[in-house]
Amino acid sequence: MNKYIDEVLEKLVQKNENEKEFIQAATEVLVSLKPVIEKNPNYQKTALLERLTEPERIITFRVPWVDDNGAVQVNRGYRVQFSGAIGPFKGGLRFHPSVNQSIMKFLGFEQVFKNALTTLPIGGAKGGSDFDPKGKSDNEIMRFCQSFMNELQRHISHNLDVPAGDIGVGAREVGYLFGQYRKIKNTFEAGVLTGKGLEYGGSLARKEATGFGLIYFVREMLKANNIDLKNKTAIISGSGNVAIYACQKAAEYGVKVVAMSDSNGSIYDQNGIDLNEIKRIKEVERLRIKEYQKKYPNSIYTENKEGEIPSIYRIKADIILPCATQNDINIDCAKILVQNGAIAIGEGANMPTSNEAIEYFINNNVLLAPAKAANAGGVATSALEMSQNSMRYSWSFEEVDNKLDCIMTNIFNTCYKTAKEYNLGINYAAAANIAAFKKVSAAMDAQGII
Ligand code: NDP
Ligand code: 2IT
Numbered sequence: 001m002n003k004y005i006d007e008v009l010e011k012l013v014q015k016n017e018n019e020k021e022f023i024q025a026a027t028e029v030l031v032s033l034k035p036v037i038e039k040n041p042n043y044q045k046t047a048l049l050e051r052l053t054e055p056e057r058i059i060t061f062r063v064p065w066v067d068d069n070g071a072v073q074v075n076r077g078y079r080v081q082f083s084g085a086i087g088p089f090k091g092g093l094r095f096h097p098s099v100n101q102s103i104m105k106f107l108g109f110e111q112v113f114k115n116a117l118t119t120l121p122i123g124g125a126k127g128g129s130d131f132d133p134k135g136k137s138d139n140e141i142m143r144f145c146q147s148f149m150n151e152l153q154r155h156i157s158h159n160l161d162v163p164a165g166d167i168g169v170g171a172r173e174v175g176y177l178f179g180q181y182r183k184i185k186n187t188f189e190a191g192v193l194t195g196k197g198l199e200y201g202g203s204l205a206r207k208e209a210t211g212f213g214l215i216y217f218v219r220e221m222l223k224a225n226n227i228d229l230k231n232k233t234a235i236i237s238g239s240g241n242v243a244i245y246a247c248q249k250a251a252e253y254g255v256k257v258v259a260m261s262d263s264n265g266s267i268y269d270q271n272g273i274d275l276n277e278i279k280r281i282k283e284v285e286r287l288r289i290k291e292y293q294k295k296y297p298n299s300i301y302t303e304n305k306e307g308e309i310p311s312i313y314r315i316k317a318d319i320i321l322p323c324a325t326q327n328d329i330n331i332d333c334a335k336i337l338v339q340n341g342a343i344a345i346g347e348g349a350n351m352p353t354s355n356e357a358i359e360y361f362i363n364n365n366v367l368l369a370p371a372k373a374a375n376a377g378g379v380a381t382s383a384l385e386m387s388q389n390s391m392r393y394s395w396s397f398e399e400v401d402n403k404l405d406c407i408m409t410n411i412f413n414t415c416y417k418t419a420k421e422y423n424l425g426i427n428y429a430a431a432a433n434i435a436a437f438k439k440v441s442a443a444m445d446a447q448g449i450i
Pocket of ligand 2: 114162163164165166375382
């Protein structure tokens with residue numbers, strides 16, 4: 001290892017000892033930067049890695065709201081503005097009971113690198129709350145979003161910080177957040193949020209972008225390794241925004257998606273998942289995936305068990321698309337997937353694979369499309385939404401989708417070239433980190449010690 005990286009990591013662990021997800025994300029990146037750090041002693045002189053791993057600003061705040069029974073509830077809100085070196089802070093909001101500072105910091109840290117890879121001018125941030133949207137009425141969601149924005153509005157604007165969706169935050173929530181921002185600020189500042197509805201400044205293809213972009217990236221990765229997507233089988237963990245549109249695009253390329261899941265369990269359909277039924281269950285009715293069996297009694301539902309790997313990963317397939325949450329795939333899970341003959345992993349979720357599992361896949365010649373590169377299509381299209389808002393104009397679906405395809409192809413090419421340049425073999429995860437680091441560190445260098 002490298003002495004400077006070791007020292008930075010040691011201090012980082014001491015300073016953030018309760019933040020295991022953040023330490024995991026930072027370790028994965030710093031370890032992979034060894035070949036670049038060794039070439040340039042200036043990084044140590046300017047404490048570049050120390051600055052890169054310390055957020056520019058962390059905001060936490062109280063979010064009080066009144067539920068439908070008239071009871072007062074209090075949640076905690078966050079915004080981690082990690083790096084503004086290459087553009088306004090940019091990144092999603094997550095509403096999920098598991099949200100804490102460690103998860104916000106890991107997501108904000110990774111967003112810095114992901115956003116750099118898009119080549120668009122956006123810095124990295126993340127935010128959210130430990131609020132649980134499950135089982136809440138529309139009115140409760142609205143009141144929560146309004147209270148959340150009452151505080152967040154002080155810290156965002158189209159040139160400062162531009163939030164969007166993530167787990168538990170979709171078009172409905174962005175609508176309520178935007179409405180409250182507009183009311184407080186008394187101005188129509190379209191570019192302050194992305195993922196908006198099409199009627200008030202949203203971009204066509206933003207909803208589809210993360211899932212579509214993931215498949216464009218996987219297509220390029222397989223092509224570079226002489227493998228065709230057509231007639232492959234796939235399993236997709238999750239059944240939310242990313243999972244649904246990854247499934248749609250994969251099917252368009254002739255992939256048979258045989259299983260999807262939610263946090264309770266997985267559904268296996270040997271004839272291929274009926275995505276319209278999944279959309280009805282998840283996007284319209286907001287029900288559990290088990291519901292799928294009512295229409296397809298021959299499909300198999302397997303409940304997840306506490307402490308065991310998610311049931312979906314026991315199903316055999318060529319292509320594995322984790323599109324749910326972090327640390328879905330640990331080393332035990334990776335071993336099962338390799339044993340079952342997986343060819344490729346495409347990370348739609350952020351950090352779905354543990355560091356040990358990433359290494360195991362690469363050592364076993366399983367192609368891995370790393371999250372920071374492979375799921376960048378969502379935020380890239382958010383940046384295209386910001387461009388359209390600035391121009392007060394909107395592009396057609398085809399125009400945005402074509403730009404997205406170009407961006408994803410370009411990100412893969414960057415990973416491929418960087419892997420060649422640094423003799424990394426198929427370690428596209430390290431290549432993505434290095435390529436992103438080069439851009440962010442150059443911008444930081446140019447701007448002095450700040
Ligand atoms: P959604 O809220 O639309 O869907 C999340 C899905 O993941 C649901 O099926 C949910 O199941 C499942 N899930 C969430 N948390 C857990 C958990 N703790 N354990 C098991 N399953 C869980 O979110 P998205 O589709 O937007 O996000 C999915 C992933 O993609 C996240 O990692 C997110 O950070 C990442 N991502 C999202 C982007 C976007 O544009 N939306 C862009 C880039 C990455 P259940 O309903 O049971 O909770
Ligand atoms: O993780 C992510 O890249 C997102 N949730 C999308 C962020 C965005 O600003 O569109």
